[in-house]
Amino acid sequence: MTAQTAPVLKASDFKSDIKPVWCPGCGDYHVLLSLTRALAALGLQSENVAVVSGIGCSSRIPAYLNCYGFHGVHGRSLPLGTGLKVARPDLTVIVAGGDGDGFSIGGNHFLHACRRNIDLTYIVMDNRVYGMTKGQPSPTTEPDWDSALSPGGTGLSPFHPLVIALASGANFVARCFSGDPARTGDILVEAIRHPGLSFVQILSPCVTFRPDERSWKELVHPAPVEPTDDPARAARRIMTDDGFNIGILYRGNRTPYHLAKRGPQQDPDQLAEMFAI
Ligand SMILES: Cc1ncc(C[n+]2csc(CCOP(=O)(O)OP(=O)(O)O)c2C)c(N)n1
Numbered sequence: 574m575t576a577q578t579a580p581v582l583k584a585s586d587f588k589s590d591i592k593p594v595w596c597p598g599c600g601d602y603h604v605l606l607s608l609t610r611a612l613a614a615l616g617l618q619s620e621n622v623a624v625v626s627g628i629g630c631s632s633r634i635p636a637y638l639n640c641y642g643f644h645g646v647h648g649r650s651l652p653l654g655t656g657l658k659v660a661r662p663d664l665t666v667i668v669a670g671g672d673g674d675g676f677s678i679g680g681n682h683f684l685h686a687c688r689r690n691i692d693l694t695y696i697v698m699d700n701r702v703y704g705m706t707k708g709q710p711s712p713t714t715e716p717d718w719d720s721a722l723s724p725g726g727t728g729l730s731p732f733h734p735l736v737i738a739l740a741s742g743a744n745f746v747a748r749c750f751s752g753d754p755a756r757t758g759d760i761l762v763e764a765i766r767h768p769g770l771s772f773v774q775i776l777s778p779c780v781t782f783r784p785d786e787r788s789w790k791e792l793v794h795p796a797p798v799e800p801t802d803d804p805a806r807a808a809r810r811i812m813t814d815d816g817f818n819i820g821i822l823y824r825g826n827r828t829p830y831h832l833a834k835r836g837p838q839q840d841p842d843q844l845a846e847m848f849a850i
């Protein structure tokens with residue numbers, strides 16, 4: 574009898590048959606492409622990958638992938654992904670969503686997922702707006718972005734996700750641009766390979782509610798420095814860059830979370846008995 578070898582999957586094999594409902598020109602199409610390329614480049618099999626999301630246009634991504642997926646609850650993608658990874662450490666778990674999902678309602682989970690430094694890759698498709706609910710400002714929206722829903726702008730200081738991730742304990746931090754799927758795919762490969770919590774902010778224009786973001790393609794540029802393993806240096810650089818530096822900005826050596834060695838797992842029936850009223 575000959576041993577069966579797993580087939581080598583192409584990027585297109587990771588794409589499901591479901592046609593995305595994103596607006597024509599939405600940056601998230603290219604994020605989908607980059608992610609399928611990364612999964613293929615890593616030589617992964619569909620049954621060993623799970624993509625978990627929250628709610629938002631960007632959070633629809635699990636449906637468009639041919640691997641395990643969970644389209645969860647708004648702001649709760651990281652606890653879902655954390656639970657999955659702890660229960661199934663053998664899986665490659667990728668958590669994905671938008672800036673509203675991750676930094677607003679999910680902001681607290683973002684801090685603590687970075688602090689726990691579980692071996693996850695967290696992708697945020699940052700369009701600096703709530704796309705799905707028609708254009709409200711998000712935590713990363715510029716204070717002077719003038720719109721029908723925020724006349725004159727919010728006047729609020731934007732959230733700085735990369736620095737907050739660093740300060741909270743993430744082990745890998747990168748910024749990508751959806752319009753460069755080749756580079757984004759390469760960075761995602763490194764993010765997925767890197768142990769611990771890898772946070773990848775992908776600037777992904779919302780062409781419907783932020784048509785001004787079409788200009789991002791002229792603004793992005795490669796980060797002028799090599800990634801550092803010093804979080805303070807990385808944070809200083811990110812705080813003083815123009816927000817359009819693309820590349821791996823921090824590659825850390827922080828020890829990822831491992832389940833403490835415990836005795837044999839409790840029998841669920843015994844547990845139910847203990848808590849029976
Ligand atoms: C608990 C809860 N609160 C609010 C909503 C409404 N809601 C759905 S998506 C969304 C924001 C989406 O913005 P973002 O996460 O940035 O994703 P995008 O659509 O821009 O990709 C909101 C507020 C919800 N579904 N559930």
Ligand code: SF4
Nearest residue numbers: 596599630704779780
């Ligand atoms: S509303 Fe914006 S984020 Fe949502 S699909 Fe359309 S372009 Fe993309």
